[in-house]
Amino acid sequence: MPLHPASGRKRPPALRDVAELAGVSIKTVSNVVNDYPHVKDSTRETVREAILQVGYRPQAAAQQLRTGASKMITLAVPALTFSYFSDLAQQFIDEAQRRGQTVVLHSTSGGREAERTVLEGFNRVVGDGVIFNPLLIEEEVFARMEQTTQPTVFIGEHLPEKLPHGSDYVRIDNAAAAFDATTHLLESGRRRIAFLGAIATKHGLQPHSSGSLRRDGYVAALEEHGVEPDAGLVQAVDDWHRHDGFTGAQDLMARHPDLDAIVCGNDDLAIGVLAHLRRLGRRVPQDIAVIGYDDTPDAPFASPPLSTISPDKHALAATALDLLTERIQGFDGPPRIADTPYSLVIRESTDRAAGDHAPTTPSSTAPTAPCLEELPR
Numbered sequence: 359m360p361l362h363p364a365s366g367r368k369r370p371p372a373l374r375d376v377a378e379l380a381g382v383s384i385k386t387v388s389n390v391v392n393d394y395p396h397v398k399d400s401t402r403e404t405v406r407e408a409i410l411q412v413g414y415r416p417q418a419a420a421q422q423l424r425t426g427a428s429k430m431i432t433l434a435v436p437a438l439t440f441s442y443f444s445d446l447a448q449q450f451i452d453e454a455q456r457r458g459q460t461v462v463l464h465s466t467s468g469g470r471e472a473e474r475t476v477l478e479g480f481n482r483v484v485g486d487g488v489i490f491n492p493l494l495i496e497e498e499v500f501a502r503m504e505q506t507t508q509p510t511v512f513i514g515e516h517l518p519e520k521l522p523h524g525s526d527y528v529r530i531d532n533a534a535a536a537f538d539a540t541t542h543l544l545e546s547g548r549r550r551i552a553f554l555g556a557i558a559t560k561h562g563l564q565p566h567s568s569g570s571l572r573r574d575g576y577v578a579a580l581e582e583h584g585v586e587p588d589a590g591l592v593q594a595v596d597d598w599h600r601h602d603g604f605t606g607a608q609d610l611m612a613r614h615p616d617l618d619a620i621v622c623g624n625d626d627l628a629i630g631v632l633a634h635l636r637r638l639g640r641r642v643p644q645d646i647a648v649i650g651y652d653d654t655p656d657a658p659f660a661s662p663p664l665s666t667i668s669p670d671k672h673a674l675a676a677t678a679l680d681l682l683t684e685r686i687q688g689f690d691g692p693p694r695i696a697d698t699p700y701s702l703v704i705r706e707s708t709d710r711a712a713g714d715h716a717p718t719t720p721s722s723t724a725p726t727a728p729c730l731e732e733l734p735r
Contacts, residue, residue, distance in 0.1 A: 430485035479507030509685035521693035536575030548619035555623020558594035603630020625650035662706035
């Protein structure tokens with residue numbers, strides 16, 4: 359029989375309004391709202407219909423006061439203007455929704471101080487825990503921390519071996535992935551291979567970053583294949599946007615017009631490189647091959663379609679949420695490190711015969727499933 363909401367109510371709908379309309383107790387309504395078991399299907403459906411009719415919405419703050427958990431987590435990333443981070447954020451949002459959680463996005467584009475604010479707990483409680491991708495915080499800051507202010511899972515690149523208690527770390531082996539990308543170029547006959555993506559600072563190239571780790575993998579692959587690394591073929595950039603790739607390629611090609619391949623720090627840089635090569639009239643991949651990193655949504659639609667390293671972003675998001683949920687639910691063990699896999703995706707920017715739907719080549723060094731390592735206290 360259809361339900362009829364009470365009329366004339368001016369205050370926000372509450373649990374008791376749903377209970378009255380559904381003809382059940384407030385406790386039963388609470389059990390349905392919190393998705394607890396042991397509620398008959400017919401009763402659950404009646405309560406849900408009443409919730410829709412009265413327009414009741416649970417308040418996260420009130421729920422947190424009652425249960426100690428809000429089912430909200432914070433995802434703090436450097437900037438959503440990077441294709442990788444916007445795509446990764448969507449992976450986290452989708453996976454969290456499947457689990458009944460809500461993701462609050464926070465950008466640390468303000469720099470080092472903004473990252474310190476996240477690390478110090480925002481000066482207030484924001485949800486149940488945080489997933490945090492730091493870029494600029496110095497290792498000594500982590501070394502001084504005995505414990506995080508809230509359950510925390512770090513993602514991203516180089517973090518210290520000693521993590522604060524109350525935290526875990528989910529990563530992808532950047533050096534191994536760049537090694538595989540460079541090896542692909544070497545095995546296709548390329549020998550004058552540059553790396554574009556080292557970040558320049560006033561003290562030289564930025565250490566302990568995605569760029570430095572991927573550069574290390576590039577150098578290791580050259581050495582493995584008997585090619586002498588040339589520091590002059592490592593091109594520094596100010597940042598990892600497309601215009602940085604374009605201007606970086608200008609400098610690189612002006613100094614080394616004989617290049618036959620470029621390994622780029624990310625796909626945005628690679629797309630900028632492709633634009634400059636088109637302006638020069640250099641054919642890709644006939645004259646020069648280009649490979650990126652991240653497998654962003656634009657990569658298959660670049661001109662030509664871009665070969666790249668494809669991190670398993672879904673595995674990264676799912677693993678980080680698994681570890682954070684365990685911390686929120688009371689796990690108090692030592693910090694853990696989980697490695698997630700990646701694949702080499704070959705498209706036309708390095709191989710004329712490759713189509714947009716060419717099969718991916720799984721990495722030989724990354725595990726096929728997240729591998730968890732527990733750090734000592």
